[in-house]
Amino acid sequence: MNKKELSQLYWLNREIEDQQSRLAELESLATYCTSHITGMPRGPGINDKLAKYVAEIADLRGLIDLNIKKCFFELNRLNRYINSVEDSLTRQILSLRYISGLSWVQVAFSVGGNNTTDGVRMIHNRFLEKN
Numbered sequence: 001m002n003k004k005e006l007s008q009l010y011w012l013n014r015e016i017e018d019q020q021s022r023l024a025e026l027e028s029l030a031t032y033c034t035s036h037i038t039g040m041p042r043g044p045g046i047n048d049k050l051a052k053y054v055a056e057i058a059d060l061r062g063l064i065d066l067n068i069k070k071c072f073f074e075l076n077r078l079n080r081y082i083n084s085v086e087d088s089l090t091r092q093i094l095s096l097r098y099i100s101g102l103s104w105v106q107v108a109f110s111v112g113g114n115n116t117t118d119g120v121r122m123i124h125n126r127f128l129e130k131n
Contacts (some may be wrong), residue, residue: 001081003128006098009074013101016067023060026053075099090127093120 030067078099085091089111096107108117 010069010101019064026057091125
């Protein structure tokens, strides 16, 4: 497995966060979308903003649900791969980096044992180069 494959869970989570933010924005717009009663008849060229927002919200919820399912699949795949690694320290580094999504500084701090940021990153890089 390479860095790109290992990073998929992180990017899926970021995508879900962006989609949830957009969903909240659309729900807010739909909540405050009111029709203006002017007494004028509605013509065929006039849009119904609320219906547009509702359709976008439904589509976005479907995408979020699909990405959440992908996250569970990706998490299981990562866990199986990381658990197959023989070295305990390497397993811990991979888990903290790719499952917990920690930065290298946070990984080094969590691992402890006088491991530096560069040290844990090099353990990671050497492992991936060998495999």
